[in-house]
Amino acid sequence: MTTPVRVALLGAGTVGAAVARRLVERADLYAARVGSPLELVGVAVRDTSRVRDGVDPALLVQDAEALVDQADVVVEVMGGLDRARELIERGIRNGAQVVTANKQLLAHHGPALEALAAEAGVGLDYEAAVMAAIPVVAVVRDSLAGDVVTSISGIVNGSTNFVLDLVARKGVPFEEAVRLAGELGFLEADPTEDLEGLDAAAKIVLLARAAWGAPLTLADVQRRGITGLTDEDFRTASANGKVIKLVASAWTSGAQDAPRVELAVRPVALPQDDPLAQAREGSNVLIVEAESAGTLRLHGAGAGGDETASAVLGDLVRAARRVTRA
Amino acid sequence: MTTPVRVALLGAGTVGAAVARRLVERADLYAARVGSPLELVGVAVRDTSRVRDGVDPALLVQDAEALVDQADVVVEVMGGLDRARELIERGIRNGAQVVTANKQLLAHHGPALEALAAEAGVGLDYEAAVMAAIPVVAVVRDSLAGDVVTSISGIVNGSTNFVLDLVARKGVPFEEAVRLAGELGFLEADPTEDLEGLDAAAKIVLLARAAWGAPLTLADVQRRGITGLTDEDFRTASANGKVIKLVASAWTSGAQDAPRVELAVRPVALPQDDPLAQAREGSNVLIVEAESAGTLRLHGAGAGGDETASAVLGDLVRAARRVTRA
Structure with a gap:
């Protein structure tokens, strides 16, 4: 019950900041639903000096690879194609569960990423990539x-x-x-x-x-x-x-x-x-x-930051349950 | 890939008959989705002499206990309280996954049945009990x-x-x-x-x-x-x-x-x-x-037989996946 599930967040835009805030506000709720606390180990951003509403500045890091390597669950909300793909593939190869809201990445590379995730025996969830919280x-x-x-x-x-x-x-x-x-x-x-x-x-x-x-x-x-x-x-x-x-x-x-x-x-x-x-x-x-x-x-x-975060967090809770039950 | 998942169906009313028919019509589809074929081992009914549209008469049995004891997944669509509860509890104690469409049973005894299922480490799914196929x-x-x-x-x-x-x-x-x-x-x-x-x-x-x-x-x-x-x-x-x-x-x-x-x-x-x-x-x-x-x-x-069967079958496919992955 007490080993936390380590969460790496990639990106702190509108959606990422909403996810980070909710992980703090709803910490007790998620711990109860998952069976273990969710620990946000870091938030990868390009510019760590920029203030992001409600996100602890001490969590901001530039070295996304090192962050991914610490994670049980990688949450990718940075957008873009090549960099996001590299980091998601790295997480999958490490055996981490992956949650992404990146519609264009999946449209271009979804089947390859799903094959990689299936081979590694991890989940790749993307409810947030299509119509935000409408499931x-x-x-x-x-x-x-x-x-x-x-x-x-x-x-x-x-x-x-x-x-x-x-x-x-x-x-x-x-x-x-x-x-x-x-x-x-x-x-x-x-x-x-x-x-x-x-x-x-x-x-x-x-x-x-x-x-x-x-x-x-x-x-x-x-x-x-x-x-x-x-x-x-x-x-x-x-x-x-x-x-x-x-x-x-x-x-x-x-x-x-x-x-x-x-x-x-x-x-x-x-x-x-x-x-x-x-x-x-x-x-x-x-x-x-x-x-x-x-x-x-x-x-x-x-669409919307909070609405998309709802879907990301739903996928995250289910991914974290897989981690605790593994 | 080849060991079938054994399904016991309790009840052959409008919903049960629709479930039985779809299991035949969509056998290849379900085998592909689950990773193993779904084998309907029997359909428990009170009167085995009555013809039920599209249901193989050879599958009809009166001994529901014996049927439950053969099953990996018990699908309860018979309705009523006491008898349905006994059979579901028997399935859970056997280690079978349970799918039910029985709203009144769950309204009265849901928490007790869920506690029993959690203890046995099996799923108890009931999407069909509320608003048919609306998820x-x-x-x-x-x-x-x-x-x-x-x-x-x-x-x-x-x-x-x-x-x-x-x-x-x-x-x-x-x-x-x-x-x-x-x-x-x-x-x-x-x-x-x-x-x-x-x-x-x-x-x-x-x-x-x-x-x-x-x-x-x-x-x-x-x-x-x-x-x-x-x-x-x-x-x-x-x-x-x-x-x-x-x-x-x-x-x-x-x-x-x-x-x-x-x-x-x-x-x-x-x-x-x-x-x-x-x-x-x-x-x-x-x-x-x-x-x-x-x-x-x-x-x-x-509501509706086919619409309710859609939800039962969705729960059944997911329950069968848990059986094949166990």
Whole structure:
């Protein structure tokens, strides 16, 4: 009961700082749920002199390799591709459990990392990489493990939904809505990843892999973002009683024992009463259809530091339980 | 890879027959997902001479004890209290994993059965006992394991929702709506469990235990069913732009480190645009609030043979994986 589970946190941005704060605030709760205390052994950052809200400065370190080498569980919330991959691979080879929120890393290198984790006999969990705390990976992979998923579709990018909702419900011209979303912090300095549907494409690839175990990549996604839309498109949709949404979808075709998975991200004009048309502002919705379960719908905030930290911490508690029971 | 996992099925009603059929139809799929084939060794029923759609008559047995004694996983979908409890306890003592859809059994004896399972080191899974394939137990217990749930509320009984929706949207008088729901198979021959809120009370007790680990019982639920409602109540609600729904809810009060859990099932007049007011016909909705995740909403069919079988089979696949990895 008393040996702590050593946690290495890679990254102290919005999500990382929220994770670090909650590990302090909820220390007793996590110790009770895991059966051992969770000890945050360090937080790897590039600049250890910068103050991060609620994070003990004594925990900040630059030597991420040395930190990973001390850990039972590595929590990667730094983002980026090459460096994050190196550190996660190092953790796996050390026999550590890994939790990551890094959607683009998984979209590019998920199957290789999962193979490495399986070989090492450790877990690689990534609920936080898709739609923050909405437990969509758990639903398609675990809850429906006894069922056959036939399709997945959703509003999985809150930034573009915020823009499209401003146009549809407030009548703001499209270009101005994009500018406003940027000013309000809903878009990154470089908004390409959201507006061109790259963020949504990464998410649907991860969900389809989790649902069908198929070796899909970003290149398999028929992708069209919202930058080609014009005010005329929105007027036509509205005149026909429809709402334009950026919809990510995955569905199977072909024989049931060897299904082909199709993936798409594209703007769709939906009837006003379609469940996907109901997504307001930055919220996300996912609809999963399965043979026996029928239609399941999940709704919530698909982004945000605290919301993403909720999913990271859920994966962390389960990873820590595996450590204590090993 | 080749030693089969032996499954004993207790009960061949609507849910049991659906489970048995899927075990045949999806044999290859489950073998791939588990790593070993699932072998249905028998189906315990009272009357082995009755034909059950899609269930091999050669599998039907009356000696449930002998069947349980052969099993790696016991799947209980027979319902009732004493007999189901005896057989589940026997399975646990044998070291078998247990999956059950028996909500009333768990409401009455869940903590005792969970203690017994923990002592024996086996799993006791019951996703199917609450809202069929909507993965609500998994969400409050597992996905939010790193978060603090603050409230749960929902439309968790499809039968009463069907009645209330008929009155609210079709203007059918209340008494007639109850009669129609009975004729359409939405209510049992004895509809007391649905109409008096006993079914909803059992579900909210199970969810609250899963969320907070608190030793709650049916006696802790402030319960009022829908039988006391009058057409006047519906007219008043409608005149105020409201919709009457039977709402089950659980919330915490008091100190955060020692929260008190409150439970209620009662008819509530909700604004038309409330997410719970949107539940149509027999559908179910659950809203979970957590400190970090914010508001999560899950929607789907909360009943039905196939839908409940989806949850049973999901629990079964995970239980079988534990058997193969032991």
